[in-house]
Amino acid sequence: MASLPPIDLPSAATGAGAFDTPAPSEGSALFEYLLRLGDDSLILGQRLSEWCGHAPSVEVDLSLANIALDLVGQATHFLNLAGEAEGKGRDDDALAFRRDVLDFRNCWLVEQPNGDFAQTMARQLLFSTWQKLLFRSLVGSSEPTIAAVAEKAVKEVTYHQELASEWVIRLGDGTEESRRRMQEGLDWMWRFVPELFEMDDLAAFMAEKGIGVDLPAIRDEYDRQIRDVIAEATLDLPPDQRPILGGRRGHHSEHLGHLLAAMQFLPRTYPDAVW
Amino acid sequence: MLTDPGLWEVLASVPDPEIPVISVVDLGIVRSVAPDKVTITPTYTGCPASHVIERDIRDALDAAGYRHVAIETVLSPAWTTDWITPEGRAKLAAYGIAPPTKGAVHCPQCGSVQTEEISRFGSTPCKSLWRCRDCAEPFDLFKCH
Ligand SMILES: [Zn+2]
Numbered sequence: 001m002a003s004l005p006p007i008d009l010p011s012a013a014t015g016a017g018a019f020d021t022p023a024p025s026e027g028s029a030l031f032e033y034l035l036r037l038g039d040d041s042l043i044l045g046q047r048l049s050e051w052c053g054h055a056p057s058v059e060v061d062l063s064l065a066n067i068a069l070d071l072v073g074q075a076t077h078f079l080n081l082a083g084e085a086e087g088k089g090r091d092d093d094a095l096a097f098r099r100d101v102l103d104f105r106n107c108w109l110v111e112q113p114n115g116d117f118a119q120t121m122a123r124q125l126l127f128s129t130w131q132k133l134l135f136r137s138l139v140g141s142s143e144p145t146i147a148a149v150a151e152k153a154v155k156e157v158t159y160h161q162e163l164a165s166e167w168v169i170r171l172g173d174g175t176e177e178s179r180r181r182m183q184e185g186l187d188w189m190w191r192f193v194p195e196l197f198e199m200d201d202l203a204a205f206m207a208e209k210g211i212g213v214d215l216p217a218i219r220d221e222y223d224r225q226i227r228d229v230i231a232e233a234t235l236d237l238p239p240d241q242r243p244i245l246g247g248r249r250g251h252h253s254e255h256l257g258h259l260l261a262a263m264q265f266l267p268r269t270y271p272d273a274v275w
Numbered sequence: 276m277l278t279d280p281g282l283w284e285v286l287a288s289v290p291d292p293e294i295p296v297i298s299v300v301d302l303g304i305v306r307s308v309a310p311d312k313v314t315i316t317p318t319y320t321g322c323p324a325s326h327v328i329e330r331d332i333r334d335a336l337d338a339a340g341y342r343h344v345a346i347e348t349v350l351s352p353a354w355t356t357d358w359i360t361p362e363g364r365a366k367l368a369a370y371g372i373a374p375p376t377k378g379a380v381h382c383p384q385c386g387s388v389q390t391e392e393i394s395r396f397g398s399t400p401c402k403s404l405w406r407c408r409d410c411a412e413p414f415d416l417f418k419c420h
Pocket of ligand 1: 382383384386387410411412
């Protein structure tokens with residue numbers, strides 16, 4: 001699918017935190033890998049929670065809030081594991097609320113603004129389909145703690161994918177207006193898909209260890225599932241766009257900083273507050 | 276596995292905080308009971324009740340003199356609605372929540388199978404929202420999971 005060369009910012013663009021050691025130690029690699037897993041879930045969970053009280057109907061409001069809850073639950077587990085791998089005493093809260101934007105390792109897709117409801121559903125379809133296949137593979141991870149979270153979460157993510165698929169089909173095969181918006185949402189989010197399958201040194205290292213997933217191996221199945229939904233929705237497969245990479249190394253769109261400002265404001269203003 | 280009937284009794288008295296008609300034992304989240312350790316598993320990854328459940332179990336154990344018994348939370352094997360006990364299913368139905376089923380969904384009010392899903396997600400992550408086309412009552416279905 002990706003015939004155009006990717007856009008990837010030079011790693012010198014960020015000062016600290018970028019993963020650039022040629023031979024990663026297993027501990028630091030595991031920490032980075034868990035951040036990728038945890039940050040994807042955390043950031044999308046935060047994004048979806050922005051819909052709370054604003055969704056098109058109360059049922060959709062509940063659905064998005066519940067998906068957000070599942071994702072934040074995943075993030076809690078992955079970030080706690082990341083803190084343990086790092087061994088510096090940071091827990092899930094410390095990693096979620098006291099890291100700056102350059103230290104986040106999520107993909108670009110999840111930090112994209114919600115846009116309209118169609119755009120949110122396009123993002124959800126593209127992400128949940130990927131996450132389901134990813135977790136399905138991670139169930140066989142040689143790291144039992146990761147396998148346990150994946151085994152637990154894959155059942156929930158299957159539900160997320162079904163919900164998103166149903167809405168993409170309903171809107172795509174709907175009115176002229178809903179179809180136009182659904183197509184636009186899909187076209188916009190499409191450019192962030194190649195990053196989901198990017199195998200950089202860290203991803204390759206983790207896959208080699210049997211801890212992580214060989215992402216190209218799940219690509220065909222991903223394409224097949226996405227194509228099926230797009231076809232049933234009577235939508236057009238978006239044209240190839242120049243893929244954008246870099247989230248895994250801390251390069252993000254400006255949107256992430258704004259999201260973090262909202263998410264981190266309270267715990268940073270009142271550190272260790274209890275009530 | 277060594278089981279202490281007294282411990283099981285204490286656990287069976289701890290209600291689920293979101294569906295208080297069933298206990299944590301009915302819900303199937305108590306995985307094992309040893310003389311010094313109770314092992315539990317969360318229903319959903321992000322279930323906000325998980326912390327409350329653990330605290331409630333701790334309080335109940337302490338009050339019953341089992342202060343030395345630790346609580347361990349495990350993720351694997353992942354919880355499934357198949358672990359809800361027959362008593363738990365009966366209590367759910369009596370309370371007005373359709374128990375999880377792979378077949379037709381019966382209205383918990385009138386028993387009709389003329390029912391339809393309104394929303395895939397209900398008031399909590401574990402339930403979806405349904406309505407009965409015969410008696411017109413909306414109801415929660417405990418989702419198969
Ligand atoms: Zn009825």
